[in-house]
């Protein structure tokens with residue numbers, strides 16, 4: 096329901112004219128020409144959609160459908176659980192055939208619970224499309240609610256639920272940063288998105304700016320994105336947007352990293368283990384921004400994304416509009432299939448991506464690139480050698496860490512020292528491994544160390560919960576014991592103050608005891624069965640009787 100407009104006048108964008116630099120980084124060959132010049136195509140509707148319940152950071156969504164259910168496009172099929180979580184929707188119409196573990200895009204090659212939909216090819220929505228909404232009449236909470244219900248997460252790769260990141264009203268935000276700086280070589284999905292849908296990006300930015308009440312908004316693009324820049328300026332001129340600025344940043348990898356981009360544009364550092372909102376900045380990927388436009392203005396959940404399918408290992412590299420849940424194999428086929436000399440398949444770019452052994456994994460909300468490479472294009476690294484302490488890794492680290500020290504501690508499982516050396520400030524950009532003359536797979540060590548720490552934290556949490564439960568159990572037993580003792584004490588007190596009735600009870604008990612005693616004596620006096628006694632037994636009985644008689648006479 097539309098609410099009254101929030102009144103705030105947006106001043107002209109603050110200068111942010113001067114660009115800054117961050118420590119380290121690399122100038123890498125872009126390989127973007129492979130896919131950047133071709134228009135986005137549609138992958139269509141695949142025969143099967145595989146929708147993981149967890150496509151984001153946080154708690155997995157809770158499944159709401161069963162095998163045999165018919166679903167329509169856009170239907171909520173798994174709901175958000177808690178604040179840091181995201182809903183999942185059917186990205187096309189069809190029938191749910193299974194809910195089971197399937198391989199998902201992950202460096203570990205793990206399987207995870209997924210909803211499998213056999214599509215009907217109709218791609219039909221249940222309801223006719225709603226009218227566009229006027230976001231300017233919405234409060235921040237209402238905008239966040241639209242974003243939450245649409246299941247939007249950071250499409251740049253991190254997958255943090257967008258409504259949680261916005262914090263709508265929880266932080267004082269001065270600058271909204273729309274990140275269109277492609278983070279890695281080869282990837283061009285954000286570039287193509289801007290070139291073809293700049294108006295949606297501008298509208299999405301305005302919605303976000305309204306939601307977080309940011310005075311300033313910068314859309315950051317890379318130096319070589321001239322067509323995209325022109326498209327943004329045209330869209331800006333066509334809208335009546337104010338306070339939005341387009342800025343080009345140098346092509347230094349990883350300028351697209353959130354912390355690095357903030358440093359380049361503002362000169363400010365995000366605190367270690369902190370968030371950009373701690374310094375009044377919110378950063379959103381440009382794909383996420385377009386998804387926000389769809390969610391808030393067109394009331395559409397997140398059902399698709401643009402994926403760059405590239406590398407010399409596919410026939411026709413290009414960007415493809417893909418329904419979430421589409422198998423990677425379907426996308427490779429849409430890009431003309433594999434070339435005869437394809438060697439490896441990576442999810443993500445060459446620096447932060449990971450090799451996958453199969454292509455029957457689904458496209459998730461965060462999957463931005465499928466890279467099929469030949470041996471010539473990306474030879475397998477030679478075997479790792481010992482660290483020679485050359486310091487090259489330190490020179491290029493954009494997080495200003497000491498990668499060789501981190502490696503040392505991660506390798507020896509000295510997690511405390513690794514954390515002291517900023518393990519969790521490492522953005523896993525891969526610059527250190529790229530320049531290492533010993534070819535040490537440094538990032539793998541960091542990832543492993545982080546997962547060990549997370550696992551240990553999880554176990555500690557679990558044992559804390561178990562301990563708390565045990566203590567609660569003991570407390571309950573103690574309480575029951577005390578209550579019982581109190582009840583007994585009360586009873587005793589009641590008995591002692593009952594006006595003599597306890598004396599009667601006492602007398603009755605004593606009389607009963609006396610009766611028992613008498614019965615016992617009578618039993619002893621009863622004549623015994625003497626029919627079968629031996630002569631010795633008879634003599635013994637006679638002697639006892641005689642002695643009893645003498646005793647009675649003497650008394």
Ligand code: SF4
Pocket residue numbers: 481482483484485486487488489498499502527530531532533534535
């Ligand atoms: S670049 Fe490699 S060899 Fe050189 S100090 Fe770093 S880890 Fe050691």
Ligand code: SF4
Pocket residue numbers: 488491492493494495496497498501520521522523524525526527528537538541
């Ligand atoms: S992977 Fe981590 S340690 Fe290595 S250069 Fe990047 S931020 Fe630094």
